[in-house]
Amino acid sequence: MKLFSEELKVINIGLESFRETLKKNDVKSAHVKFRPPLHVKPQFLLKIREMVSKTEKANKKALDIIMKARPVLTDMDKAINVIPGMKKNLILHAGPPVVWDKMCGPMRGAVIGALILEGFARNEKEASGLACSGKIEFAPCHEHNAVGPMAGIISASMPVFIVKNETSGNFVYATQNEGLGKVLRYGAFSGEVIERLKWMENVLYPVLRKAIEFSGGIDLKSIIAQALHMGDEVHNRNRAATSLFYRAVAPAIVRTAQDSGTAASVLEFINKNDHFFLNLSMALSKASLEPVGNIKNSSIVTVMARNGTEFGIKVSGTGSKWFTGPAPVPDALFFAGFSKEDANPDIGDSAITETNGLGGFAIASSPAIVQFVGGKASDALEYTLKMYEITAGENNAYQIPSLDFRGVPAGIDLIKVVEKGILPFIDTGVAHKKPGIGQVGAGVVSAPSEPFVKAFESLVKILC
Amino acid sequence: MKLFSEELKVINIGLESFRETLKKNDVKSAHVKFRPPLHVKPQFLLKIREMVSKTEKANKKALDIIMKARPVLTDMDKAINVIPGMKKNLILHAGPPVVWDKMCGPMRGAVIGALILEGFARNEKEASGLACSGKIEFAPCHEHNAVGPMAGIISASMPVFIVKNETSGNFVYATQNEGLGKVLRYGAFSGEVIERLKWMENVLYPVLRKAIEFSGGIDLKSIIAQALHMGDEVHNRNRAATSLFYRAVAPAIVRTAQDSGTAASVLEFINKNDHFFLNLSMALSKASLEPVGNIKNSSIVTVMARNGTEFGIKVSGTGSKWFTGPAPVPDALFFAGFSKEDANPDIGDSAITETNGLGGFAIASSPAIVQFVGGKASDALEYTLKMYEITAGENNAYQIPSLDFRGVPAGIDLIKVVEKGILPFIDTGVAHKKPGIGQVGAGVVSAPSEPFVKAFESLVKILC
Numbered sequence: 001m002k003l004f005s006e007e008l009k010v011i012n013i014g015l016e017s018f019r020e021t022l023k024k025n026d027v028k029s030a031h032v033k034f035r036p037p038l039h040v041k042p043q044f045l046l047k048i049r050e051m052v053s054k055t056e057k058a059n060k061k062a063l064d065i066i067m068k069a070r071p072v073l074t075d076m077d078k079a080i081n082v083i084p085g086m087k088k089n090l091i092l093h094a095g096p097p098v099v100w101d102k103m104c105g106p107m108r109g110a111v112i113g114a115l116i117l118e119g120f121a122r123n124e125k126e127a128s129g130l131a132c133s134g135k136i137e138f139a140p141c142h143e144h145n146a147v148g149p150m151a152g153i154i155s156a157s158m159p160v161f162i163v164k165n166e167t168s169g170n171f172v173y174a175t176q177n178e179g180l181g182k183v184l185r186y187g188a189f190s191g192e193v194i195e196r197l198k199w200m201e202n203v204l205y206p207v208l209r210k211a212i213e214f215s216g217g218i219d220l221k222s223i224i225a226q227a228l229h230m231g232d233e234v235h236n237r238n239r240a241a242t243s244l245f246y247r248a249v250a251p252a253i254v255r256t257a258q259d260s261g262t263a264a265s266v267l268e269f270i271n272k273n274d275h276f277f278l279n280l281s282m283a284l285s286k287a288s289l290e291p292v293g294n295i296k297n298s299s300i301v302t303v304m305a306r307n308g309t310e311f312g313i314k315v316s317g318t319g320s321k322w323f324t325g326p327a328p329v330p331d332a333l334f335f336a337g338f339s340k341e342d343a344n345p346d347i348g349d350s351a352i353t354e355t356n357g358l359g360g361f362a363i364a365s366s367p368a369i370v371q372f373v374g375g376k377a378s379d380a381l382e383y384t385l386k387m388y389e390i391t392a393g394e395n396n397a398y399q400i401p402s403l404d405f406r407g408v409p410a411g412i413d414l415i416k417v418v419e420k421g422i423l424p425f426i427d428t429g430v431a432h433k434k435p436g437i438g439q440v441g442a443g444v445v446s447a448p449s450e451p452f453v454k455a456f457e458s459l460v461k462i463l464c
Numbered sequence: 465m466k467l468f469s470e471e472l473k474v475i476n477i478g479l480e481s482f483r484e485t486l487k488k489n490d491v492k493s494a495h496v497k498f499r500p501p502l503h504v505k506p507q508f509l510l511k512i513r514e515m516v517s518k519t520e521k522a523n524k525k526a527l528d529i530i531m532k533a534r535p536v537l538t539d540m541d542k543a544i545n546v547i548p549g550m551k552k553n554l555i556l557h558a559g560p561p562v563v564w565d566k567m568c569g570p571m572r573g574a575v576i577g578a579l580i581l582e583g584f585a586r587n588e589k590e591a592s593g594l595a596c597s598g599k600i601e602f603a604p605c606h607e608h609n610a611v612g613p614m615a616g617i618i619s620a621s622m623p624v625f626i627v628k629n630e631t632s633g634n635f636v637y638a639t640q641n642e643g644l645g646k647v648l649r650y651g652a653f654s655g656e657v658i659e660r661l662k663w664m665e666n667v668l669y670p671v672l673r674k675a676i677e678f679s680g681g682i683d684l685k686s687i688i689a690q691a692l693h694m695g696d697e698v699h700n701r702n703r704a705a706t707s708l709f710y711r712a713v714a715p716a717i718v719r720t721a722q723d724s725g726t727a728a729s730v731l732e733f734i735n736k737n738d739h740f741f742l743n744l745s746m747a748l749s750k751a752s753l754e755p756v757g758n759i760k761n762s763s764i765v766t767v768m769a770r771n772g773t774e775f776g777i778k779v780s781g782t783g784s785k786w787f788t789g790p791a792p793v794p795d796a797l798f799f800a801g802f803s804k805e806d807a808n809p810d811i812g813d814s815a816i817t818e819t820n821g822l823g824g825f826a827i828a829s830s831p832a833i834v835q836f837v838g839g840k841a842s843d844a845l846e847y848t849l850k851m852y853e854i855t856a857g858e859n860n861a862y863q864i865p866s867l868d869f870r871g872v873p874a875g876i877d878l879i880k881v882v883e884k885g886i887l888p889f890i891d892t893g894v895a896h897k898k899p900g901i902g903q904v905g906a907g908v909v910s911a912p913s914e915p916f917v918k919a920f921e922s923l924v925k926i927l928c
Contacts (some may be wrong), residue, residue, distance in 0.1 A: 229832060230694040230704050231865065240694050243707035247735045250714050254728040264718040271711045367865045368693055377868045401695065401831045402866050404841045 035421040038449045044460045048419050051299065054463050055317070055415060058298035062316055063393045063411040066300075066356070069288035070166040073218040073280060076209040080156040083144050083173050087156065088118075092141045094152025094349045095307025096322040100132045104308030104344050106187025109435025110151030111138075113189030117197050118155050124189070124436075142303055142314075145290065146173040147282045147349040150185035150431055151308070158197070159205035163220065163283040168291035174283040176200050176208070179273040185348075186431045186438040207266045211252035218248055220284040221397060223277070224358070228398050228408070233366040234281035235350055235359030236427040236442055241277035246270050282349060285356035294319040299459060300392060301412035304355045304424060304447060308347035308431070313451040315414050318458050325450025332430045332443025333372040342440050344433040351426050351447075357395050357410030360425040360444065361387045364400045369427050373443050377402075383425050383444075384409065390416040390424070418456045423447045499885040502913045508924045515763065515879050518927050519781070522762035526780055527857045527875040530764075530820070533752035534630040537682040537744060540673040544620040547608050547637050551620070552582075556605045558616025558813045559771025560786040564596045568772030568808050570651025573899025574615035575602075577653030581661050582619050588653070588900075606767055606778075609754065610637040611746045611813040614649035614895055615772070622661070623669035627684065627747040632755035638747040640664050640672070643737040649812075650895045650902040671730045675716035682712055684748040685861060687741070688822065692862050692872070697830040698745035699814055699823030700891040700906055705741035710734050746813060749820035758783040763923060764856060765876035768819045768888060768911060772811035772895070777915045779878050782922050789914025796894045796907025797836040806904050808897040815890050815911075821859050821874030824889040824908065825851045828864045833891050837907050841866070847889050847908075848873065854880040854888065882920045887911045 010029040012019040014036075022029045037045060080086050091114055093107055103111070112127040115136070121127035130136055141148045148154055160173040178196060182188040212218060223244045224232075230240030250267055257263035270276050289302050298316035305312055312324040327345035334340070353359035363369055364384035367377035381402060387409040388394070394407035412424055423446040430441040474493040476483040478500075486493045501509060544550050555578055557571055567575070576591040579600070585591035594600055605612045612618055624637040642660060646652040676682060687708045688696075694704030714731060721727035734740050753766045762780035769776055776788040791809035798804070817823035827833055828848035831841035845866060851873040852858070858871035876888055887910040894905040 226703075230696075232694075239690070240704060240707070243704070243711055246711055246714070247707055250710070251728045251731040251735060254718055254724050254731060257724070260718050260721070260724055260727070263724070264715045267715040267718060271715060367868075371869065377866050402841050404831075405835065 037421050038418045038453050038456070040418055040453050040456050044457055047460050047464045048415060050464055051415050051460065055297050055299040058295050058317065059300055059392045059411065059413060062292040062295050062298045062300040065168065065292050066288050066411055067393075067395050067397065068167050069221070069291070071163050071172070071220050071284040071287040072166050073161055073212060073220055074164045075162040075212060076159055076205060077162060078156070079154050079158045079160050079173065082160065082162060083146055083154070085144050087137070089135060090137045090139060090156070092139055092144055092146055092148065092152070092154040093307060094141060094148050094150065094347060095305045096310055096312025096324050097138075097140055098307045098309055099138065102309050104347065105433045105435045106344050106347060106431040107151045107153070107308050109187030109189050110153040110184050112435065113184045113193055113197075114153045114155040116189060117194055118157055140305070140307075141349055142286075142305055144173075145171060145286075147286045147352055148175060148185065149177070149278055149282060149350045150348040150429060151187055152349050153184060157201065159201055159209075161280060161283055163280070163287045165287040165291065170287060170290045172283045172287040172290060174279040176204060177273060177276045177279045179269075180275065180439060182438045186429070187435045188438040189436060203262060204266055204269060207253055207257050207262060208249070210256040211249050214256045215249065215252040218245065220280055223248070224281060224284060225397055225399070228362060228365045229401055231366055231368065233359050233362040233369065233427065234277065235353040236369050236429065237366045238277040238281065239274040241281060242270065242274050245277050245280065278350065281358065282352050285352040285358060288356050289352065292316050297463065299414040301355055301414055301417075304351040304426070305349045306346045306351065308344050311346060311448050311451055313447075313455055315455045315459060317462060318455060321458065323451040323455040323458065325448045325454070328445055328448050330428055330430050330443040330445035331373050332441035334430070334441035335439070338432070338440035342432050344431045346426070346428060346445050347431055348428065350428060351424075354424055354426050355412060357391065357398060357408040360427045361391075361410075362398065362400060362408045363425070363427060364402050370444070386422055387425060389420055390422050414452060414455055414459060417452050423449060423452070501885050502882045502917050502920070504882055504917050504920050508921055511924050511928045512879060512883050514928055515924065519761050519763040519879060522759050522781065523764055523856045523875065523877060526756040526759050526762045526764040529632065529756050530752050530875055531857075531859050531861065532631050533685070533755070535627050535636070535684050535748040535751040536630055537625055537676060537684055538628045539626040539676060540623055540669060541626060542620070543618050543622045543624050543637065546624065546626060547610055547618070549608055551601070553599060554601045554603060554620070556603055556608055556610055556612065556616070556618040557771060558605060558612050558614065558811060559769040560774055560776025560788050561602075561604055562771045562773055563602065566773050568811065569898045570808050570811060570895040571615045571617070571772050573651030573653050574617040574648050576899065577648045577657055577661075578617045578619040580653060581658055582621055604769070604771075605813055606750075606769055608637075609635060609750075611750045611816055612639060612649065613641070613742055613746060613814045614812040614893060615651055616813050617648060621665065623665055623673075625744060625747055627744070627751045629751040629755065634751060634754045636747045636751040636754060638743040640668060641737060641740045641743045643733075644739065644903060646902045650893070651899045652902040653900060667726060668730055668733060671717055671721050671726060672713070674720040675713050678720045679713065679716040682709065684744055687712070688745060688748060689861055689863070692826055692829045693865055695830055695832060697823050697826040697833065697891065698741065699817040700833050700893065701830045702741040702745065703738040705745060706734065706738050709741050709744065742814065745822065746816050749816040749822060752820050753816065756780050761927065763878040765819055765878055765888075768815040768890070769813045770810045770815065772808050775810060775912050775915055777919055779919045779923060781926060782919060785922065787915040787919040787922065789912045789918070792909055792912050794892055794894050794907040794909035795837050796905035798894070798905035799903070802896070802904035806896050808895045810890070810892060810909050811895055812892065814892060815888075818888055818890050819876060821855065821862060821872035824891045825855075825874075826862060826864060826872045827889070827891060828866050834908070850886055851889060853884055854886050878916060878919055878923065881916050887913060887916070
């Protein structure tokens with residue numbers, strides 16, 4: 001009883017909201033920041049200090065490689081000609097490996113579209129039959145030095161951008177962005193979708209290829225650095241980056257296109273699509289992270305990718321192994337007529353931008369995106385500030401104006417994610433769960449914990 | 465003596481820094497926000513309440529007209545063909561009226577360049593002689609429905625953009641932006657300056673004119689609304705607005721230019737100049753404010769402009785009368801080899817952007833500019849927040865992301881400026897004080913008080 005008659009002095013651990021109540025009642029309190037770690041086995045949790053000291057040097061090396069990356073758009077070609085291991089009957093997809101039976105609706109839709117585009121099937125029925133016949137092989141883009149947004153489908157005839165990391169010499173491949181609405185990457189495969197893809201192959205690609213060659217390569221890092229000063233986080237918002245890319249490439253398009261009508265149609269196509277740069281920001285991110293894909297003792301996350309069914313990650317110190325768990329459904333602003341009921345779980349290789357410190361990690365640069373889901377500019381700052389707690393460092397090449405030009409949080413450290421119980425924050429588009437429909441919204445999502453728990457347990461066994 | 469033995473309870477009026485000291489010493493204090501008013505005559509200060517009530521309705525009307533403005537870039541032509549009252553021997557300049565003898569160095573330099581460009585003189589000496597001969601007339605751009613950055617010189621043969629405010633039907637004219645470095649508007653007049661102006665007349669202008677016609681007009685309000693979401697305040701930073709303008713106009717340029725080489729050279733010129741849009745954001749601002757130039761009982765400031773010698777303003781309720789005072793020298797980041805010693809006092813019509821709620825008033829959208837002069841992102845917020853104290857309202861067409869998309873402070877109310885002693889904040893380029901040199905830096909400046917004091921005293925006499 002004595003306790004409540006005395007002046008209360010409280011130590012508050014964890015949830016800050018409890019402290020707010022104390023403050024309101026003029027009770028003095030000290031606050032200890034604490035969040036429970038992810039649910040890894042207790043004997044592994046005890047290894048955290050040991051793992052921190054064992055990974056420190058390797059993580060520093062990895063971060064250094066990531067920061068020194070200099071990805072340049074150097075050329076374009078057909079997927080079959082340049083992507084390592086590409087074959088006529090191979091279809092690349094987003095996220096970790098998945099078989100036809102387990103594929104979500106939008107990915108099936110996109111596969112159907114690709115089979116029609118390749119001339120292997122005339123309609124949905126033929127394509128579905130072929131897809132499950134065993135004659136078509138499937139593999140993740142990430143296993144072929146490629147990345148693809150949403151369904152992420154790449155088939156043999158599709159033209160791809162070729163991005164070279166000039167520092168490490170590695171190459172990454174990504175398709176051209178189709179725009180919004182009914183598009184293959186959101187699972188649509190109607191006549192207009194196929195027709196647009198044909199136009200992109202026969203008009204857009206040759207014009208862009210010549211312009212890129214003429215310009216001697218386009219420095220993607222510089223474009224993204226500027227775009228972060230211009231309201232983009234280059235995942236869900238690419239208006240500035242698309243504008244800067246367009247500015248850089250337009251004179252070369254005009255100088256090299258076969259005629260002015262063709263040049264104008266290409267410029268009009270890019271001008272209508274503020275997301276055109278997305279595939280390039282993904283390729284830059286993959287090109288920056290690829291060289292740290294397998295560094296002994298490093299706990300840096302090198303891939304986060306979703307296939308619409310599962311969310312998968314890779315970690316530098318565990319190399320090419322995928323760690324997966326069910327993909328969550330994003331919180332989103334849905335287009336008129338749609339709701340969370342219609343939403344497919346999180347899908348696409350685009351979380352490679354977050355893995356590289358961009359996208360949701362740099363969302364403080366782009367408060368308009370948080371507004372989508374009812375958030376405020378201050379929420380955007382909070383999201384980014386939180387990500388500094390789970391990253392190995394800050395990448396000064398990419399700066400956030402509203403944080404006084406602080407470098408973005410870069411190099412997700414698996415150990416910090418587990419210890420602090422803070423999961424990577426991703427902003428993303430949302431596809432309808434049925435094939436053939438397309439995008440239904442855009443929003444935000446936290447990575448699920450399962451892949452990180454599995455990866456951590458695997459890394460403990462290697463390191464300790 | 466009793467005072468200091470008792471617990472101190474303090475009311476702090478005015479400077480907040482005093483309160484900070486009290487806080488540190490655990491002294492309780494209440495704070496009263498107060499700044500001394502501008503130095504107007506005491507008998508006029510006493511009229512403030514009366515003036516507030518007398519101007520309320522008229523200011524609301526003025527603000528409504530400003531917010532409903534819809535300035536569209538509709539066409540281009542030679543100044544002589546379209547600017548009202550333009551003559552062969554007339555040279556328009558920035559700011560309030562000024563005679564040759566009183567003109568600052570950079571404005572003289574620009575006049576010399578214009579006389580050479582027009583073929584009236586072959587060199588500096590001939591041009592100077594002609595300028596003071598009485599054969600050449602001078603008038604402010606603002607008195608001819610025009611605006612010009614820095615020296616703001618417009619001569620008869622120069623091509624101008626034609627911006628129509630579709631809501632009120634009024635027209636405004638502005639030249640094409642030359643880029644940075646040695647350019648006429650900063651007072652340079654060497655061969656390269658004249659050659660560039662000739663190219664702008666013979667290549668850039670006809671190409672842009674055709675493209676604007678082909679595109680059916682370009683909505684400047686929409687471009688600026690987007691640019692404020694992209695790190696611009698469209699006075700000292702126009703990278704996003706220039707990019708969006710370029711995106712909009714490029715396909716039309718390609719479709720209408722006589723050949724692809726010409727089209728490419730025009731695109732390359734605009735692409736190299738992130739300030740290209742400045743003259744258009746000024747024209748939009750002037751076009752928005754022009755219809756409120758003469759509203760009975762309104763205390764809204766309709767023009768702020770500097771000729772490099774004097775800073776002049778106009779107020780709605782006092783119509784076309786200029787109120788002037790000496791122009792201050794901006795605080796600036798100077799280019800290598802230059803210092804404040806070299807700086808000309810504030811110059812240019814570009815403060816029309818601030819008068820329209822943009823530029824320094826919207827600097828919270830563009831923290832990169834405050835960085836110039838050693839400031840932080842939080843300083844940028846503070847500058848904008850302060851401007852809400854002297855404006856009649858907020859213009860939701862132009863939003864500031866970091867303030868949760870709050871509308872910019874719009875419609876400077878002369879009465880509030882005087883009462884609160886807060887002067888309009890302007891960000892600006894800085895010219896060398898000698899003719900022929902050019903830009904030496906960029907920075908920020910507060911308007912001087914004298915024009916506002918004079919305008920206030922004049923308005924009091926009309927209203928009370």
